[in-house]
Amino acid sequence: MQTWLIDSDNFMKEDTLRRLGAILRNGGLVVFPTETVYGIGGNALDMAAARRIYEVKGRPSDNPLIVHVADPDDAVRYVRELSDDARLLIRAYWPGPLTLIMPKNDVVPLATTAGLATIAIRCPRHEGARALIRAAGIPIAAPSANKSGRPSATRFDHVKEDMEGFVDAIVDGGASEIGLESTVLDLTAPVPTILRPGAVTKSMLETTLQKAVAMGRLASETEAPKSPGMKYVHYAPKGEVTVYYGAIESIASHVNAVVAADEKRRHAVICASEDAASFHVETVLGIGHADDPDAIAKELFSALRDMDRLKIERIHIPAFPEAELGAAIMNRLLKAAGYRTMRLDEKNTKKT
Numbered sequence: 001m002q003t004w005l006i007d008s009d010n011f012m013k014e015d016t017l018r019r020l021g022a023i024l025r026n027g028g029l030v031v032f033p034t035e036t037v038y039g040i041g042g043n044a045l046d047m048a049a050a051r052r053i054y055e056v057k058g059r060p061s062d063n064p065l066i067v068h069v070a071d072p073d074d075a076v077r078y079v080r081e082l083s084d085d086a087r088l089l090i091r092a093y094w095p096g097p098l099t100l101i102m103p104k105n106d107v108v109p110l111a112t113t114a115g116l117a118t119i120a121i122r123c124p125r126h127e128g129a130r131a132l133i134r135a136a137g138i139p140i141a142a143p144s145a146n147k148s149g150r151p152s153a154t155r156f157d158h159v160k161e162d163m164e165g166f167v168d169a170i171v172d173g174g175a176s177e178i179g180l181e182s183t184v185l186d187l188t189a190p191v192p193t194i195l196r197p198g199a200v201t202k203s204m205l206e207t208t209l210q211k212a213v214a215m216g217r218l219a220s221e222t223e224a225p226k227s228p229g230m231k232y233v234h235y236a237p238k239g240e241v242t243v244y245y246g247a248i249e250s251i252a253s254h255v256n257a258v259v260a261a262d263e264k265r266r267h268a269v270i271c272a273s274e275d276a277a278s279f280h281v282e283t284v285l286g287i288g289h290a291d292d293p294d295a296i297a298k299e300l301f302s303a304l305r306d307m308d309r310l311k312i313e314r315i316h317i318p319a320f321p322e323a324e325l326g327a328a329i330m331n332r333l334l335k336a337a338g339y340r341t342m343r344l345d346e347k348n349t350k351k352t
């Protein structure tokens with residue numbers, strides 16, 4: 001199909017928003033920017049639109065979609081009730097990169113929630129995203145705009161690569177401000193549980209709720225793989241990714257030796273900018289200072305996609321600091337690595 005490509009200047013024009021709103025109301029799909037990553041949007045109240053999203057993304061239809069609303073007050077229309085915790089969090093973090101899982105009401109079809117009695121809702125902070133949802137006049141179901149298994153899309157190039165020809169329109173919103181998907185918090189569990197870490201961190205949530213928040217996993221990560229090869233395919237570049245723990249000197253000498261001994265394959269390193277000079281490897285991407293997780297988060301998916309573009313076969317990545325936003329960075333990185341890690345100490349090196 002022909003995909004309408006829209007540049008950022010055109011996007012916010014009244015006429016463009018009106019046309020995009022009509023496309024969405026009529027069951028079409030629009031790829032649009034949010035502050036986290038790009039999303040593939042469709043009418044959340046339309047079973048056929050939800051099915052098209054699954055088809056285009058190549059996503060198993062048992063993996064539910066996040067419903068996006070234009071204004072924080074709109075969430076109440078799609079849930080059985082808003083708990084006190086939900087109200088506190090909405091007031092503190094919406095619009096913003098926090099998705100809340102709550103009991104759904106009958107307005108939302110089961111195709112959108114993959115048959116679940118719960119719904120994931122988020123009100124994005126990106127002004128263009130909110131303007132688009134408002135123009136459509138309906139809630140918008142939107143998973144990340146990548147083909148299933150690939151790194152999420154944080155640049156116009158990425159969404160064009162994955163989605164051109166498969167959706168009705170793609171909006172160019174430039175580079176995503178945050179670069180990692182929203183925090184997903186399950187409010188239907190006995191203790192509020194983070195299913196996916198993001199820019200709204202555990203300590204932020206605990207401060208707002210004045211109680212402990214647990215760490216969990218998305219159902220899509222805990223279910224038994226349908227075939228052995230399907231396990232841990234999230235965010236994965238085609239090359240083999242290894243995440244290293246230990247002192248940077250030890251990591252660099254190990255990686256430099258491995259690369260020197262394996263001239264036939266293409267190797268690359270993705271690391272903190274200040275460590276880039278330690279590696280004697282043709283392709284080294286410094287993606288931000290270790291003490292600047294915002295910068296690293298913004299570049300991470302783009303760097304993983306660069307690996308495929310450069311046809312890299314082995315990708316070496318020293319672990320980044322895990323505090324706060326670092327938890328979200330390491331969560332995506334370990335998934336991209338299929339949990340393949342190695343600990344390098346000065347004396348003994350041990351594979352984990």
Ligand code: TXA
Pocket residue numbers: 034036037038039040063064065066099101113116118119120122124142143144145180181182183184195218219220
């Ligand atoms: O930042 C984001 O959240 C982006 C942008 C586009 O808003 N969207 C996004 O959607 O990352 P997606 O579909 O790629 O990831 C949503 C995750 C899925 O892994 C899904 O399993 C989980 O949220 N999820 C959705 N509804 C759920 C529910 N009712 N219960 C448990 N998990 C749910």
Ligand code: MG
Pocket residue numbers: 143144152181
């Ligand atoms: Mg996704």
